[in-house]
Amino acid sequence: MTMEKPVKISIRHLYKIFGDNPKAALADVLAGMSKSELLAKRQHVLGLSDINIDMRQGETTVIMGLSGSGKSTLIRHFNRLIEPTSGEVLVDGTDVLSLDEGRLRDLRRKTMSMVFQKFALLPHHTVLANAGMAQATQGVPRASWEPEAQRWLERVGLGGYGTRYPHQLSGGMQQRVGIARALTSNSGIMLMDEAFSALDPLIRTDMQDLLIELQRELHKTIIFISHDLDEALKLADHLVILKDGIVVQQGEPQHILLNPSDPYIEAFIGDINRARVLRVRSVMTDDLTSDDIAGQVNADDNLEHVLALSGGDATRRYRVMRGDKPVGTLEMAALIRALVPKRAA
C-alpha cells in the first residue's frame, strides 16, 4: 500500500461525561463502571469513553455509528465546541485544550472549518457573504474575500447564486454553500457532521461525488460523520465505528468488512452489497508466480466487476495490475469466499 501520511489530528484517551460532577463520575468510569450503570447510579451520561484515533493528513476519516453513539459529541471536541472531561486532542502536535481564547479562535478561523447537518448558514446574509464568512470574521476586507468566495461558489456549482439568500435555495444548494464557506477559509482540516444526512438520496450521492472530486485535488484532512455505511465506505480512507461512546473497531474500511471484530459491526455490515464494496486489492494474494492466468484486473476494481468478467466461472485466476505493474493474483475461489459475510473472531 502507499506510504503512511503524517498524523494531523490525534485523539488520546478522550472521555466526555455529561452531568453535574463529571470529574467524580470519571473516577467511577475508570474503575470500570458501564454506561448504563453510570446513568442509573449517578445520573451521568457517558458520552465518550477512552477514544484513541489518529487522523492522517490528506485522508478522509469517517466516524460512523448509530444515532446517539456520540459522533457529534466527538467531532465537537476537535475545535473545542465541547470541553472534554479528560484526554488530549492534538492538532499538528499541539494540544487544543492548552490553547487560550485567542489562539483557540485562531485555530477555528484558520486551521479548521466545519460543515453542519442543518447547514447553519447566516439567514440574513447573502450566499456570497455566507461563503466569505470565515475570512470576513478574520477581518479580511470585503474586496479581498469576495473574489475568493465567488471562486469557491463557482467550484461547487453555485456561481450565479451569490446575491440570493439561503432560504431561496434548496437543501442541496444550501449545503453547497456550507461547503464553499468551509473551503473559503483555506483551512487544512474540514469537520463535517452528518453533512449530507439531511439531503434526498440522489442529491446526497451528488454531494458525495462532489466531495470526492474536491478531495482529489485539495487533499484536505476531512473528518466526516455519518450513520450511513454506504456513504462511509464510499468516502473513508480510515473508518472508525462508534457505539455507545466507545470505538468498537477502526481501520481500513475493506479490512473491517473482511474482519469484523464485533457482532455489532457484523450486524452493521450485514446488509450491504459486498461484491460492490469490496475491491480486488483486499482479496488478492501477493503471489506473482502462478500461471494459468485468465486475464488482467485492476487492483481497485470491485468484485462485482470481476464476477461479471469471469462469467461465473469459479476456477479462474486473474493477474492484478496497478497501472501497468502486476501486483498480485486473484483467485475466483477467494473472491467467492470474501462474499460470504464473516463472523467476528
Add this chain to the structure above:
Amino acid sequence: MASYDGLFKFLGLTDWCSGGDQGSGPMSMAALLAQTKGGSEEAGSFWSMPLPSLDNLHAACAAFPQTRDLTLGLERAFLSARDVLRVVLDPLTQPLSWMLREMIWLMTATPWFIMLPLLLALTWLVSRSWSVVGLVAAALVTLAFVDHYTEAMQTLAIIFVCAFICVLFGVPIGIAMSRSDRLQRIMTPILDMLQTLPAFVYLIPLIFLFSVTEPKLYGIAIILYAIVPVIRLTDLGIRLVDRDVIEAADAFGMTKRQKLFGVQIPLALPNIMAGVNQTIMMSLAMVVIASLVSAPGLGVLVLRGIRNLELGVGLVAGFGIVLLAIILDRVTKASLARLDASKSSRRGA
C-alpha cells in the same frame, strides 16, 4: 371590653400590654363603636368574634400598634429617605425633564406646515409604504381640523422621548438578560411586577420623590411602565436565535462581539421591533394616565371631560388618542414587516 382580653390574660401578657401607653393613640373605629354600645354584650359570643387585626388587638392590648400607625410609619420612613433619594435621583433624572421639555417645545413651537410634512417624511422613512403615510396624514389632519393639534403634538413628543429612552436602556438590559440565566431569574419578577402593578400605583412614590411640576415625574412613570416589553422581547429574541447558527458562528471563530452584533441582534431584530411596538403602545396608554400628574396632551382633555362632566370634550380627546394609537401601531408594524421582507424570512431554513 374587647374580645381579645381573654387571650392576653390567658397568655399572661397583661403586664406587657398595660406597659404600652394606654389609649394614647387615636381611637379606632371599633373602639368608638364599642364605647357607644357601652360594652353591653360582655366579650360577645363566638360568632361575633372580630378579626384578629391590628386595630382589634390594640383594643385589647395597648402595646399593639394600630394600622394607622403602620401607614404613618411608612409615610415618615419614606419622607426621611426622600431627601437622600433625591440627592441621588434628581441629577440622574434631570436630563429626562430637560429632554421632555425641549421635545414638547420643539414639536409645538415648530409651525404646523413644517411639522406635519416632517412627521410624514419620518413615516415614509420607517415604513416605506404610501398607504401608511396616507393613513398618518389623514389622522393628523383630522386631529388638527378639530383643534387638537397642539395636544396631539405634546402627546407624541412625550411618547417619542419615553420610547427612545426605553429602547436605549431596554435593549442592553435585554441583551444582558439573554446572556445570564441568573440575571434573568432576578429580572423576571421585577418585570412581572412592573407590568402587573396598576399604573396608578407607580405615581404614588413618584409624587413624593419629585415635584409635580417637573416633567420627569410622568416621564419616569411612563418609562417604568413601558420599558418592560422591549426588555422581555430582546431577551426572548436573542435566546430564540437558532442554536445551529450560533454554533456555526463559534466554529468559525467569531468573537462574542462579532456574534452579538453580526448574528444575534440582526436575527433577534424582528422580536426586538415587536417589543418596541408594544413599548410605544404602552407609553401611549400611560401618557393618558400621567395627565393626572401634569403630563400635557390629549390626556388632559380626557381628564377634563371626567372632572367637569364635559362629555363631548372627553369623547373627542378619547377619539384622538385612538387615532394616535392606530397610526403609531401601523407605522411600527409596517417597519417591522419591511425588516422581515428585506432581510428575507430569517427563520426559514
